Amino acid sequence: MRTIVLAAAAAAVLGLASAAQAAPAVVDVAIGPQLQAKAEKTYGVRDVRDLANDLRSDVEHALARTGAYDGARIELVLIDAVPNRPTFKQLGDKPGLSYESFGLGGARIEGRIVTADGHETPVAYRDYETDIRYARMSSTWYDAQTGFDRFAHQLARGKALASR
Numbered sequence: 001m002r003t004i005v006l007a008a009a010a011a012a013v014l015g016l017a018s019a020a021q022a023a024p025a026v027v028d029v030a031i032g033p034q035l036q037a038k039a040e041k042t043y044g045v046r047d048v049r050d051l052a053n054d055l056r057s058d059v060e061h062a063l064a065r066t067g068a069y070d071g072a073r074i075e076l077v078l079i080d081a082v083p084n085r086p087t088f089k090q091l092g093d094k095p096g097l098s099y100e101s102f103g104l105g106g107a108r109i110e111g112r113i114v115t116a117d118g119h120e121t122p123v124a125y126r127d128y129e130t131d132i133r134y135a136r137m138s139s140t141w142y143d144a145q146t147g148f149d150r151f152a153h154q155l156a157r158g159k160a161l162a163s164r
Contacts, residue, residue, distance in 0.1 A: 024060070024067075025068075027060050028074070030078070031049070047087045048078075051107075055107075058148045078109060084135050085138070105143030106129055106144055107144035127147030
């Protein structure tokens with residue numbers, strides 16, 4: 001019984017110690033002005049806002065799993081995004097347009113990582129699909145979201161992506 005209590009106490013102390021070491025990275029995502037204009041005119045503001053939230057969530061979850069960039073502030077700008085299928089707004093604006101339509105999509109991200117000691121590292125990432133064969137079975141923002149996952153995975157591995 002004493003062994004269990006001591007083990008639980010030790011685990012609690014170690015848990016508190018590791019939690020006090022560093023806070024998880026803070027991730028902020030903004031939408032670039034050109035993409036914001038596309039959102040208002042073509043894609044729909046809600047779709048692009050949701051896409052930016054997906055990027056933030058993907059990066060937060062990936063970094064939380066590995067602890068990379070703990071205590072840092074990650075400021076990202078979603079510069080461009082291209083859907084694989086028509087968005088809700090596009091379907092509403094063009095009645096003859098079909099959701100069965102598909103194309104190549106992707107996204108471009110820029111920003112910076114500001115570590116706890118104030119060191120800034122610029123990051124840039126772009127991921128656009130190049131093979132139409134993969135687009136047919138995809139959802140509206142599949143290629144952009146796949147790019148977010150790849151970007152988040154690279155950051156979680158501790159890589160500050162200068163460009164890709």
